[in-house]
Amino acid sequence: MAKWRTWLPWLLLVAAGLILPAILPPFRLNLLGRFLSLGIVALGIDLIWGFTGMLSLGQGIFFALGGYAVGMHLQLLALPPGELPEFFGLYGVKALPAFWQPFHSPLFTALCIWVLPALVAGVLGYLVFRNRIKGVYFSILTQAALLVFFNFFNGQQKLINGTNGLKTDTARIFGELVGSDSMQRNLFWLTLVLVVAAWALCRWLTRGRFGDALIAIRDDEPRLRFTGYNPTAYKTLVFAIAGAMAGVSGALYTVQSGIVSPQYMAVPFSIEMVIWVAVGGRGTLIGAVLGAVLINYAKSLVSEQLPETWLFIQGGLFLLVVTALPDGLVGWWRQGGPRQIQAMVGWPPLAPTYPGLDLDPAVQAEREALGSTPGGAP
Amino acid sequence: MTVSASTPVLELRQVSVSFDGFWALNDLNLSLAPGELRAVIGPNGAGKTTFLDVITGKVRPTKGDVVFRGRSLLGIAEHRIARLGIGRKFQTPRVYQNLTPRRNLELAVKGSHAPFSLLFGRLDSRQRDRVQQLLAVVGLEAHASQRAGSLSHGQKQWLEIAMLLAQDPDVLLVDEPVAGLSEEETERTGALLRSLAGDHTVLVIEHDMDFIRELDCPVTVLHEGHVLCEGPMEAVQSDPRVIEVYLGVEDSGVEDDA
Numbered sequence: 001m002a003k004w005r006t007w008l009p010w011l012l013l014v015a016a017g018l019i020l021p022a023i024l025p026p027f028r029l030n031l032l033g034r035f036l037s038l039g040i041v042a043l044g045i046d047l048i049w050g051f052t053g054m055l056s057l058g059q060g061i062f063f064a065l066g067g068y069a070v071g072m073h074l075q076l077l078a079l080p081p082g083e084l085p086e087f088f089g090l091y092g093v094k095a096l097p098a099f100w101q102p103f104h105s106p107l108f109t110a111l112c113i114w115v116l117p118a119l120v121a122g123v124l125g126y127l128v129f130r131n132r133i134k135g136v137y138f139s140i141l142t143q144a145a146l147l148v149f150f151n152f153f154n155g156q157q158k159l160i161n162g163t164n165g166l167k168t169d170t171a172r173i174f175g176e177l178v179g180s181d182s183m184q185r186n187l188f189w190l191t192l193v194l195v196v197a198a199w200a201l202c203r204w205l206t207r208g209r210f211g212d213a214l215i216a217i218r219d220d221e222p223r224l225r226f227t228g229y230n231p232t233a234y235k236t237l238v239f240a241i242a243g244a245m246a247g248v249s250g251a252l253y254t255v256q257s258g259i260v261s262p263q264y265m266a267v268p269f270s271i272e273m274v275i276w277v278a279v280g281g282r283g284t285l286i287g288a289v290l291g292a293v294l295i296n297y298a299k300s301l302v303s304e305q306l307p308e309t310w311l312f313i314q315g316g317l318f319l320l321v322v323t324a325l326p327d328g329l330v331g332w333w334r335q336g337g338p339r340q341i342q343a344m345v346g347w348p349p350l351a352p353t354y355p356g357l358d359l360d361p362a363v364q365a366e367r368e369a370l371g372s373t374p375g376g377a378p
Numbered sequence: 379m380t381v382s383a384s385t386p387v388l389e390l391r392q393v394s395v396s397f398d399g400f401w402a403l404n405d406l407n408l409s410l411a412p413g414e415l416r417a418v419i420g421p422n423g424a425g426k427t428t429f430l431d432v433i434t435g436k437v438r439p440t441k442g443d444v445v446f447r448g449r450s451l452l453g454i455a456e457h458r459i460a461r462l463g464i465g466r467k468f469q470t471p472r473v474y475q476n477l478t479p480r481r482n483l484e485l486a487v488k489g490s491h492a493p494f495s496l497l498f499g500r501l502d503s504r505q506r507d508r509v510q511q512l513l514a515v516v517g518l519e520a521h522a523s524q525r526a527g528s529l530s531h532g533q534k535q536w537l538e539i540a541m542l543l544a545q546d547p548d549v550l551l552v553d554e555p556v557a558g559l560s561e562e563e564t565e566r567t568g569a570l571l572r573s574l575a576g577d578h579t580v581l582v583i584e585h586d587m588d589f590i591r592e593l594d595c596p597v598t599v600l601h602e603g604h605v606l607c608e609g610p611m612e613a614v615q616s617d618p619r620v621i622e623v624y625l626g627v628e629d630s631g632v633e634d635d636a
Contacts (some may be wrong), residue, residue, distance in 0.1 A: 146636045210496040212481050223472045224432055227545060228460035229491045237493050365520035 017192050022277035026181040033188035035296040039289035040198045044249070046244030047202050049274065050237050050282035051211065052217030054134065058142030061149045062117035066247030067260035068153075071166035072100060072180060073109035074255070077172035087161040096161055113251040114244040118329045120248035121243025122236055129235040131157055136222070143267060145328025150265040154375045168254060179258055192254050195289060202285050205241070275314065279321050281328025284331055290330065293303060359365060386447070387412045387579050388433070388464075388549055393442035395428055395603075402428040403439070404603035410549070413421045415575035416591045417611075418583045421623060422601030426583045427469065428553050429600065434466050435459040446549070460493070463549030471534035475527030479518045479537050482526055483509045486541040512540040515570075515616050531558045540565070549579045568592045 021029055041063050048054045075085045084096055102108045128141060154163045169179030176183045205211060216224045217231050223232055253258040262267070273292075280291020295317070304308045325332045339349050356361050386409035405424045411418055413537035415527050420426050433444055435456040444451040451459055474482050489495075495556075501509075501542045513519045516536035521529060526537060535555065542550055552571065556564040568589060575595070584590055590597060590611060597614045599606040601623050604636040606612060614620055 041466050062441055131579050157555055169460045180481075205497070207483055208496070209481075210493065212477055213493075213496055214475075215476055220472055222436070222456075223468070223474070224458040226460050226466050227486050227491070228457050229453070229485075230457045234493050241581070359526050361522075369399075 011179075013192075015194070015360055017189060021185050021188060030184050031152060031182065031193045031297070032293070033215070033298055034256045035058045035251055035293045036188075036195050036199065036289075037249050037256060038250070038276070038296060039195050039292040040249035040325055041246045041273055041289035042292040043195075043198050043202050043285060044245035045273055045277045046282065046285060046288035047214075048238055048308065050240045050284070050288070052208055052216040052235060054235065055139045055274065056142045056193055056242070056265075057139050057241070057270050057274065057275055060146050060265040060267075062121055062243040062246035063250035063253070063266035063270075063273075064149070064153070064260065064262070065117045066113045066250035067254035067264055068160065068166065069103070069109055069247070070251040070254050071168055071260035072160070073105040073106065074168040074171035075156035076100065076104050077173070077283070085161075085166075087164065088158075088258040091158045095156050099159075111315060114247045117247030117250075118240045118244035118272050121246075122240035125236045125239035126232070129232045129239075143270070144361060146265055146267060150262055150267070153262040154264060163262055165259050165263070167259050168268065169258040178255060184256060186254050187252070191256070194248060194252065198248070199285055199289065201241075201245075204286070205238075209376070210234075272314070275318050277328075279317055281330030281332075284328065284334070286331040287328050287330030291328065297325075386410055387414075387427070389445040390429075390432070391443045391445065393444065394427075395437055396440045397597070401603050403432065406600075406604050408598060408605060410579050410581060411466060412548075412579055413576045415572065415580045415593060417593055417595055417597045418581060418600060419585070419587075419590060419597060420606075421592065423602075424600040425603040426600055427553065428603075430466060430553060430583070433459075433551060434464060440607055452533075457491070457554040460545070460547070463548035465542045465545045466539050466551045467542045467553055467555060470559070471531065471538045472542065473526045473529075473534050473537050474530060475525065477526055478523050479513065479526050479529070479540075480509060480522040482537060482603045483544050484514055486544040488544065488546040508544065512544055516540040517541075523568055532560065532563050535559060536563070536567075539570070543574075547578070550574065550581065552580065552582045554584055555582065556584065556586055558596070564589055565592070569594075 017242055020032065024032065039058055045056065045059055048056055079085065084093070088094075090095075103112070117359065124145060128138060153160065157164075158163055160166065170179050200285065201327025206214065213224065213229060216229075217234060221231050250260070250264060253264075272295075276291035276295050277288045278291070279288070279295060295314070297315070299310055302313060321328060327335065327339075342349055366373060381424075389409040390406055392399060393403050393406045400560075401599065406425070406429065408429075418426060418429070429435060433451070434438050435451060435454055435458075438452065442512075446459075446462060446464065449462075451462075454462075476486070477485070484501060484636075485510055487501070489501070489505055490499065511517075513522050516533075516539065518533060518540070519535060521533065526534065527636065529537065538540075539552070539555060542552070547623055555571070556567050559567065564586070572578055572593060573581060582590075596608060597611050598608045599617075599620050606619055607617050607622065609617075
């Protein structure tokens with residue numbers, strides 16, 4: 001039974017990975033792939049916010065950096081040798097800017113997607129955490145940094161096509177157009193694998209003593225300091241990891257959307273990321289992924305039918321979570337939410353004994369002690 | 379009589395702390411001999427907590443110096459001071475509510491506290507034994523796997539004391555360890571602290587006069603940020619200055635404002 005329960009989710013996941021591409025139209029599959037890739041940035045936010053208590057409103061920076069890295073590579077890949085990406089001609093740029101050169105290399109790009117955001121996050125984080133900036137001030141600071149990056153990228157027509165962004169669909173990988181259905185299907189699978197990998201990484205990080213230290217930072221940072229821990233090191237490391245995950249997420253999102261633009265660094269988008277995690281469940285890793293996928297799917301479905309109402313629904317969802325479900329959907333589920341609903345509709349779940357007895361550890365310990373002595377009470 | 383002939387393990391030299399012109403500590407001198415058990419009392423606002431903040435690096439003194447084993451602690455970060463061997467228990471029990479008592483202790487147990495050693499290293503058998511032993515000492519074995527937030531106030535007090543012991547510091551600074559404890563728990567805490575002195579240097583801040591008497595150790599009285607007098611409990615109690623500022627409600631007894 002226990003084994004079955006461990007394997008079932010994985011079996012379902014593999015089955016979904018095989019069946020969905022067969023039954024979903026390419027457009028829907030592509031949407032799902034994009035939303036799954038957003039699950040990775042949400043996992044990073046869960047790590048820094050749900051576990052470590054740092055609410056970053058600037059994850060769009062790292063998301064976009066990953067997107068631009070892969071976008072620049074695909075721009076170059078789409079060209080015949082010796083030519084420049086088209087937009088350079090519009091601004092009278094004759095030679096490829098030096099920082100574009102390394103993006104000819106697929107290996108460099110693959111590293112840059114996550115190392116560059118991790119470095120930026122690490123440096124930014126270190127400066128902030130070393131000065132013990134936290135709470136609301138940290139959130140405001142990350143949002144300010146986001147705006148700085150947003151405005152900078154918007155204004156750089158001559159370097160990265162400014163506000164128009166970079167298109168990625170016309171490049172070919174292994175002779176196949178990036179925008180083609182079969183390549184998009186491969187990218188869906190890649191996304192699925194990377195979401196699972198990101199989840200596994202987060203689980204590994206949060207399960208043991210390292211995860212306990214993160215929770216301790218969230219709940220009582222000064223206390224941890226007086227125990228001999230240096231919270232700055234932990235926070236910097238975790239913020240860099242979340243940055244790297246945002247970069248990977250942004251790269252996957254870019255190749256499945258066909259474009260990367262400064263809009264990825266728009267303020268509302270980074271706030272939405274936080275809402276996905278809040279709705280799915282802070283501190284529950286699976287909740288972050290579920291929140292990202294469900295909310296974005298709902299958004300696209302609602303927007304197709306009633307484009308004006310989505311923002312109201314999203315705001316309503318956030319209010320609902322803040323007021324009624326502080327631990328999100330997954331937290332509510334784990335804390336016995338369904339049983340409460342059951343009890344509310346007049347069909348309470350049956351308990352074999354008084355729940356107080358079954359839950360009290362002292363009673364349980366006593367029961368075990370009695371059970372182990374020969375002739376003890378049954 | 380309170381300062382033994384050996385060099386002090388911890389010394390505060392003319393420490394003054396000013397918060398916007400208010401002198402929370404005022405020319406405070408105090409030294410602790412290795413292995414000593416010392417009680418610090420004083421009316422509210424005497425600067426007891428600020429005094430611990432200064433030692434543990436939370437507050438930087440405006441004037442004066444704090445010396446630990448011949449080394450000044452000024453300007454050293456809190457976590458480094460803790461690693462040097464100064465542990466602190468807070469006034470209100472501060473345990474990590476969302477972790478179990480066992481995990482609370484596993485975080486506190488002596489060893490490397492660097493991120494990578496927590497990620498890749500495991501607790502060795504000595505550390506695990508220590509955690510188990512401490513759970514037994516404070517009677518939390520049956521509660522080892524339950525959220526610490528659901529423990530009673532007394533259990534949290536004891537868990538925090540266990541966390542302090544897990545750190546295995548040379549100097550233990552214990553702020554109001556028996557606030558809110560039952561009589562029996564208070565007695566056991568006193569016995570525990572007395573047994574620690576000798577191997578460790580223990581400084582206890584308390585309001586509970588019966589408890590201080592039970593500790594049977596030198597007492598330092600703080601008043602308005604400086605040391606009013608030092609000596610055994612009986613001597614301190616009969617000191618007219620102390621009676622005036624602190625104890626002088628009745629002739630025979632002592633007011634207990636814990």
